[in-house]
């Protein structure tokens with residue numbers, strides 16, 4: 001039922017993100033029945049289970065010392081209902097597979113994670129994933145109609161939107177007031193249980209979305225789909241400073257873009273073809289006609305002509321691809337960095353209110369400067385949501401302390417600006433211990449109450465969202481001297497997976513021995 005072979009355990013010791021934690025064993029259930037039997041056995045043995053999809057999550061929710069439960073293969077059913085505009089997808093089905101199946105009907109799943117080629121339905125729901133189009137269409141939460149779950153005691157249930165709050169957890173009037181007072185007002189949030197949404201809708205499904213495998217296994221999802229708008233146009237707009245960019249963002253958001261992405265100079269410097277500006281905004285508009293799409297690009301450019309120092313426009317999909325290639329060129333450039341300079345995701349997902357975007361980018365730049373760690377900043381400007389690759393030289397003495405300083409300083413900046421530590425990647429192990437600073441002790445108590453209601457024996461993903469005692473976010477790193485020892489060939493294949501974003505690779509393939517010649 002589970003495999004304790006040392007090479008198999010090693011292949012599951014890492015996900016995307018910073019950690020290497022060798023699990024006790026690995027299970028790959030073949031379907032719901034098999035998973036239920038596994039849960040019963042784990043409960044009897046009091047062994048923690050770590051739900052996992054493709055392993056592309058960056059916050060460390062997909063690794064842990066218990067038994068990794070790989071749901072990336074055994075739950076692959078997919079059917080589209082064009083009449084009702086829905087898709088039923090097993091937990092293993094990726095965004096790209098849903099998109100390919102829905103497209104012939106003129107339909108799509110609007111939130112578009114850049115990891116859509118490999119991110120599974122179970123993983124996307126569990127992190128409340130998002131993408132560039134989220135500025136207009138929201139995170140995946142808005143598109144989940146129902147989930148099938150296997151709970152911590154092995155019960156199998158379907159939890160549907162509109163079906164009420166279930167029997168496990170309810171909020172009092174006082175709780176609701178605390179939630180309203182303490183939940184941040186950012187446009188995106190994947191930092192802890194979605195109690196604000198639960199309070200608003202009364203839908204139990206809102207607790208499972210973004211729960212990061214701590215409340216139950218998601219085995220299937222009923223997705224709502226949307227029609228694909230026929231026309232598209234956009235622009236690349238360069239700004240001389242952060243203040244000008246920050247002022248432009250609310251104006252562009254008011255024009256209802258389908259994407260509004262930021263490339264900061266810290267990222268642009270890696271792309272020789274990029275314009276020399278302090279920051280670049282890429283904006284895309286989807287409309288019902290070509291004239292409407294072109295018209296709104298004209299409005300955007302005219303409205304900002306005093307603020308920008310660089311303008312390029314595109315009137316169709318191909319032109320837009322060309323404009324957006326700057327963003328795509330950055331990834332291979334970062335992958336070519338010397339092996340000693342590792343891209344580590346520790347402050348990679350902060351989200352702030354829109355009017356604080358420039359201040360946040362300036363704060364991250366300053367914290368990086370002070371820690372002596374180069375960073376590359378980019379992200380979803382229209383949502384006030386910024387990704388940061390920290391690029392420490394791991395051969396330099398003191399790099400870990402510097403990284404911790406960066407982590408702490410950026411947390412302080414987020415607190416000051418009333419932001420959240422995760423806009424879409426989740427809390428995982430990395431951010432669990434900082435949640436109380438963002439929400440206060442009362443809301444943290446509510447998070448604990450949710451966890452107790454669904455998983456009273458703490459079988460599911462302990463240490464994720466609810467912090468482990470002695471939370472230590474930068475321990476168990478996959479880089480540096482202290483990294484857990486695993487076979488060299490597997491370590492180097494895991495590194496290749498990371499460099500090439502090959503998270504769809506079945507992890508058992510990493511264990512194959514190369515025949516000696």
Ligand SMILES: Cc1cc2nc3c(=O)[nH]c(=O)nc-3n(C[C@H](O)[C@H](O)[C@H](O)COP(=O)(O)OP(=O)(O)OC[C@H]3O[C@@H](n4cnc5c(N)ncnc54)[C@H](O)[C@@H]3O)c2cc1C
Nearest residue numbers: 053054055056057061114115120122123126129130213218
């Ligand atoms: C190159 C790259 C680009 C990325 N771009 C984006 C992006 O644009 N937007 C975005 O939101 N994220 C992005 N991510 C992060 C990641 O792809 C998403 O968080 C994705 O939703 C994770 O899916 P997964 O299948 O890999 O889940 P995993 O990483 O395996 O798991 C993530 C979390 O969900 C839980 N989980 C997984 N499956 C289940 C299940 N079936 N039931 C219960 N719990 C489960 C795990 O326990 C864990 O806590 C990116 C990552 C990479 C490496």
